[in-house]
Amino acid sequence: MITGFASLHIRPDYVKKLQEQEITEPSPIQMDAIPPILEGKDVVAQSQTGTGKTLAYCLPLLHKVDENAREVQALVLVPTRELGMQIVHTLDQLVKDSGIRVQQLIGGASIERQIDKLKLKPQIVVGTPGRVQELVKLRKLKLTGIRTVVVDEVDQVFELGSMQDVEALFKGMLKERQLLFFSATLPAPIQNVIDRWMNDPHYVRVNPEQRTAETLEHQYYVCQERDKIDMLRRLVRHYNPKGAIVFINETDDIGEAVAKLQYVGLSVEGLYGDSFKQERARAMQGFRAGRFQLLLATDVAARGLDLPQVTHVFNLDPAIDADHYVHRVGRTGRMGRKGTAISIITPREQFIIDKFAKTLGITIQRREMSHGRVIDPEQERTIRHEARKPSAGATGRVRPAEPAGEKREGAAGSEEVRETKTSSGVRSEGLAGKKQAAVSSFTAKPKTAGQQPSVDKRKVERDRDRKNKGAPRWLKAKQDQSGKPRA
């Protein structure tokens, strides 16, 4: 019996390359999306973060391109440069020793070099909309040979700002091209884009009601705004994540937050869209290589990035909306692995968390830090209540144990810990905290060279731009949505 990727008609040489990466069984989205893509249908595919969407389109792309034809036949559009690089890496591993060439066409990098590389006639290009459109305008990239277009994170790519670039690209292509839209989130307005550009679209939706992975645990902690950094420091000390992404809403706040976190001894690097190419590369490569523990980032890092060492996601600012929350927390808990998403909020931000929980149909559990211990306030009340009952006296005392599920290499419980798990009813309490604190798990990794990210340099320019632009774009986008009649 034929099983695995072979049953999806994936060629043996690719199956072998996948096996080398220990990928043996197709995920549900791969099972469902690969056949219609191979058949040539326009496909809209939705499944949770970290469920293998990238391979669901990359594998069929490799079958579709003719490696003997020396022209660009497939285009993958992505919202950020980092995601573009990641996808190129994924493809590169698969096309090794084959005649297929992949070229990234992203902003920030030297356009001259990309023009040179295009002369080598890659069959597949991966890029951000602005740069791809730029190369088309310069007549360095021909769209006429393109038979398949993937728009990854389609809901973001079609936001105002890159929408016009993408539509210009679509207009420049042959009618016969196959379109593939992918995302974990497909807000209603995307339907307009689908209706406008796709022919008889085939919808593939895996578990659409469950927008976040089941392996994700959602928590939140409440403190004052000024205490957020210290709260984060204590949480990192407690959970000691192998790697964590810390999200912050505004670029302008990154530099100061990085400095503060470094000051309290955390190993952190900042990443945001306006950082220089070298800074972005240093942050991403350093984080991927495990050279620092925390990546402090704007939503530039919210989508698509696959960083296996990320065990925790922290929201130092609450996400802008539920979809942003989905993508942010989706940087962990990927491919069946466990992950923890922790939002640090002020009392005034409580309603945002409540709204996310309701919209997404998930439970976001409240936790508290008390003298370095993690407490589930709900559970705590129950325990106290039970303790007062005479019959509960014997069970009132809890046996000492390892911090539940959080123990990992190099993560000797640094602080006294009590963790409660409402779902399983398991309760454990670490009492050795004081002693272990002396040993301290906080093997503070060396600070990264201490350079301040150079945010200020561009702040002036940005502020000037903003003044000239009038209403912010996100507001304009909202107005457009409401005011426009459906086509």
Next chain:
DNA sequence: AAAAAAC
């Protein structure tokens, strides 16, 4: 209440 994406 924003970020991203072109030079």
